[in-house]
Amino acid sequence: MTARLSLYRKAEEELYKLDRTVKGQFYDFCHRFRKNPDQPGLDLKKLKGDSRIHRAKINQSYRALLTPVGTDQDGIQHWLIIAVRHRKDIYDELQVAVNRITGEIEFVDLAVVGDSSLRRAGITLTPAEPDAPDQPPARASGHPSAPPVELVEATPPALLAAYSSDQLRELGVAEQLIGLALTVTTDAELDQLLDGAPLLSKDVLYGLAAGMSIDSVLEEVTRPVRLQTEPDLADFATALSRTKVTSVDDDVQAAIEEGSFRAWKVYLHPAQEKIAHHDYSGPARVSGGPGTGKTVVALHRVKHLVQQLPPGADKSILLTTFTANLAADLRLRLTSLIDDPNLIARVDVTHIDQLAARIIGENTGQGHRRRRISDQVALIEMRQLLTEMDEQRWDADFVVDEWEQIILGQAIPTRSEYFKARRAGRGRALTRPERGQIWKLIEQFTARLDKLGLETWGQAAERAARYEIERARKIEAGRASTGPVDDGSGAYPTSYRYQHIVVDEAQDLRAAHWKMLRAMVAPGQRSDLFIAGDTHQRIYDHQVSLGALGINIRGRSTRLTLSYRTTREILARAVRIADGNQVLYDDLNDGTDHLVGYRSVLRGPRPIFTPYRTWDEELVGLGNLLIAWREELSTDERGAPRDPAGHIAVGVADRELMSQVMNYLTTKVGLTCAELTKDGPSGDGEIHVGTMHRFKGLEYQRLALVGVGAGVIPRSAIERYRRDDPQRYEREQRKARSLLFVASTRARDVLAVSWYGLPSPLLDGAA
Numbered sequence: 037m038t039a040r041l042s043l044y045r046k047a048e049e050e051l052y053k054l055d056r057t058v059k060g061q062f063y064d065f066c067h068r069f070r071k072n073p074d075q076p077g078l079d080l081k082k083l084k085g086d087s088r089i090h091r092a093k094i095n096q097s098y099r100a101l102l103t104p105v106g107t108d109q110d111g112i113q114h115w116l117i118i119a120v121r122h123r124k125d126i127y128d129e130l131q132v133a134v135n136r137i138t139g140e141i142e143f144v145d146l147a148v149v150g151d152s153s154l155r156r157a158g159i160t161l162t163p164a165e166p167d168a169p170d171q172p173p174a175r176a177s178g179h180p181s182a183p184p185v186e187l188v189e190a191t192p193p194a195l196l197a198a199y200s201s202d203q204l205r206e207l208g209v210a211e212q213l214i215g216l217a218l219t220v221t222t223d224a225e226l227d228q229l230l231d232g233a234p235l236l237s238k239d240v241l242y243g244l245a246a247g248m249s250i251d252s253v254l255e256e257v258t259r260p261v262r263l264q265t266e267p268d269l270a271d272f273a274t275a276l277s278r279t280k281v282t283s284v285d286d287d288v289q290a291a292i293e294e295g296s297f298r299a300w301k302v303y304l305h306p307a308q309e310k311i312a313h314h315d316y317s318g319p320a321r322v323s324g325g326p327g328t329g330k331t332v333v334a335l336h337r338v339k340h341l342v343q344q345l346p347p348g349a350d351k352s353i354l355l356t357t358f359t360a361n362l363a364a365d366l367r368l369r370l371t372s373l374i375d376d377p378n379l380i381a382r383v384d385v386t387h388i389d390q391l392a393a394r395i396i397g398e399n400t401g402q403g404h405r406r407r408r409i410s411d412q413v414a415l416i417e418m419r420q421l422l423t424e425m426d427e428q429r430w431d432a433d434f435v436v437d438e439w440e441q442i443i444l445g446q447a448i449p450t451r452s453e454y455f456k457a458r459r460a461g462r463g464r465a466l467t468r469p470e471r472g473q474i475w476k477l478i479e480q481f482t483a484r485l486d487k488l489g490l491e492t493w494g495q496a497a498e499r500a501a502r503y504e505i506e507r508a509r510k511i512e513a514g515r516a517s518t519g520p521v522d523d524g525s526g527a528y529p530t531s532y533r534y535q536h537i538v539v540d541e542a543q544d545l546r547a548a549h550w551k552m553l554r555a556m557v558a559p560g561q562r563s564d565l566f567i568a569g570d571t572h573q574r575i576y577d578h579q580v581s582l583g584a585l586g587i588n589i590r591g592r593s594t595r596l597t598l599s600y601r602t603t604r605e606i607l608a609r610a611v612r613i614a615d616g617n618q619v620l621y622d623d624l625n626d627g628t629d630h631l632v633g634y635r636s637v638l639r640g641p642r643p644i645f646t647p648y649r650t651w652d653e654e655l656v657g658l659g660n661l662l663i664a665w666r667e668e669l670s671t672d673e674r675g676a677p678r679d680p681a682g683h684i685a686v687g688v689a690d691r692e693l694m695s696q697v698m699n700y701l702t703t704k705v706g707l708t709c710a711e712l713t714k715d716g717p718s719g720d721g722e723i724h725v726g727t728m729h730r731f732k733g734l735e736y737q738r739l740a741l742v743g744v745g746a747g748v749i750p751r752s753a754i755e756r757y758r759r760d761d762p763q764r765y766e767r768e769q770r771k772a773r774s775l776l777f778v779a780s781t782r783a784r785d786v787l788a789v790s791w792y793g794l795p796s797p798l799l800d801g802a803a
Contacts, residue, residue: 133269137207210233542567
């Protein structure tokens with residue numbers, strides 16, 4: 037072997053789209069190139085525009101573009117494949133350089149830029165391999181996959197006219213793109229310019245176009261990836277060590293032939309990689325809208341932490357989330373990311389309530405365990421109690437909410453402590469005598485549950501937190517003592533349960549959950565807690581302040597703003613649902629969060645909004661839509677058969693609607709359905725159907741949300757709070773907005789929303 041080969045990210049993406057035959061020929065090309073890059077059959081030649089870029093033959097039609105990046109100590113040349121494409125799409129104006137901010141290798145491809153932008157910038161592309169006389173001429177510019185931009189007589193103002201070349205340069209935009217970026221006049225032209233552009237350039241320019249300020253882009257996009265020292269722009273060997281590449285060897289043959297590059301390797305954006313690999317001095321948080329990669333960052337954070345652990349067999353890292361089906365998904369994805377079973381064995385992947393139940397099980401005997409019930413069942417029990425007592429001063433919903441939010445939420449142990457408790461955000465003020473009445477009712481209620489052998493999940497979380505806090509107290513007492521400490525029940529524990537904890541979907545955890553987690557890892561330890569979440573996606577009413585719970589994330593919070601999943605068309609309407617009438621969302625730490633700068637690089641059709649007169653008509657429309665979708669997804673881009681099962685879903689507001697939808701689709705339309713449960717899809721039905729709550733963390737190519745009518749979401753029952761408890765009313769409205777926002781952003785390519793009668797008021801401005 038006289039040469040080593042690596043794949044640039046863009047080359048991977050291009051290979052993924054190619055025919056399997058070409059992929060196989062690419063592998064043969066790599067094998068021959070590594071043996072001898074100079075053999076005549078490869079026809080290795082420099083481009084005229086950038087002498088650092090070479091082209092070489094894969095077959096008669098396709099070329100690999102490569103750049104040399106140095107020679108190792110054994111004299112073996114190292115080459116980076118930066119693109120794989122048809123020879124007609126290779127131009128002398130292609131350029132490769134080292135980015136002045138990140139120090140990474142960047143490939144700038146002007147072949148994807150629209151004709152209008154190139155013309156205004158005075159750039160003409162020259163084909164590297166002119167067509168033979170008997171062939172049609174190649175395009176003077178533009179990649180075949182790039183949609184044409186219509187030329188107009190009068191040039192409209194530039195989209196980024198408010199910015200200067202120096203500002204774009206300081207933010208990290210590739211030098212070759214700066215002049216072009218300042219000439220684009222429409223979103224379509226910007227899309228063409230950034231199709232395949234270096235990632236930092238893409239993030240910066242999309243951020244500015246989305247309305248982010250220079251300072252915000254500098255803080256959220258540029259600064260996280262900036263090197264501490266200025267890179268040598270001529271040192272490609274060092275730049276390669278900073279660049280995300282894939283080594284080409286015999287082990288990648290199967291991946292190339294199967295066309296599974298994206299599944300084979302989980303790619304981290306450079307900004308995400310900095311977050312995942314950083315050494316934090318304490319708890320850290322990453323936020324961002326749906327599809328921005330928070331979960332991917334959390335998974336890579338686990339991988340990074342477990343690789344840093346000293347040898348051992350214990351489960352030193354906890355990866356937790358809110359529900360069982362999300363935990364199962366995290367476990368599956370982590371297994372695909374970490375191929376060492378010994379490392380996987382050191383990660384405890386479990387959902388938060390299962391963890392609390394485990395702690396309770398460790399601390400209670402078999403005869404003292406209780407059956408856990410949902411909040412809805414608890415509400416029914418409270419109503420029954422109030423009826424039996426002929427208690428008419430208090431509403432069951434209010435009392436249960438006070439118990440969940442204040443007493444359990446703040447882990448208040450006594451009546452006197454409840455009298456002093458803060459009730460911010462509860463709306464209705466309570467006098468001291470009224471608090472006494474509430475406390476007495478809750479005492480009677482919990483005694484009733486205890487007699488029945490029941491407890492709520494909120495009670496279980498609070499009990500587990502108390503057990504774990506006591507365990508942590510014993511650990512610290514033992515460490516402060518000079519000899520063994522025993523309280524009569526055995527030696528004190530000597531170590532915390534985990535060295536690191538990573539939390540996904542953090543916005544839905546209760547205050548008691550956070551107290552339990554805080555006690556499971558030593559305070560003051562570096563990188564103790566890593567938190568991923570988005571309060572715009574909070575679909576349960578568990579609002580907390582991490583700082584008040586002993587988890588200080590100030591100065592260690594990062595926001596992701598670029599969506600890699602949802603199209604711009606879907607995203608625009610989903611954001612209108614979430615924001616509503618300038619709805620305020622917290623940031624988990626007594627501040628506010630926002631979606632400013634949240635944007636997508638993906639394009640797709642506009643969401644479909646369809647009204648119907650009756651529910652029966654809506655069901656008929658749904659059936660026709662799903663049949664059409666199934667037909668469209670039954671073949672791939674080349675016409676080969678493809679199984680559409682699992683790529684289409686239907687979301688509804690409640691279980692009653694879900695049952696009606698599934699019954700209609702199976703008995704009247706002839707479609708098979710799989711219900712989305714807490715453990716994932718039940719069965720192998722082709723259409724997944726579930727309540728909107730079950731869609732958190734999932735993704736579908738095509739999604740239909742049905743029954744999105746007035747009185748359904750938000751439910752009409754909340755109207756009773758509008759006058760009597762306006763703050764509760766606003767909380768219920770915000771919760772419904774978050775639910776519809778989450779459901780809408782589960783659609784990757786196509787979203788359809790329908791209703792009968794009047795539409796949900798949450799659709800105002802979106803439909």
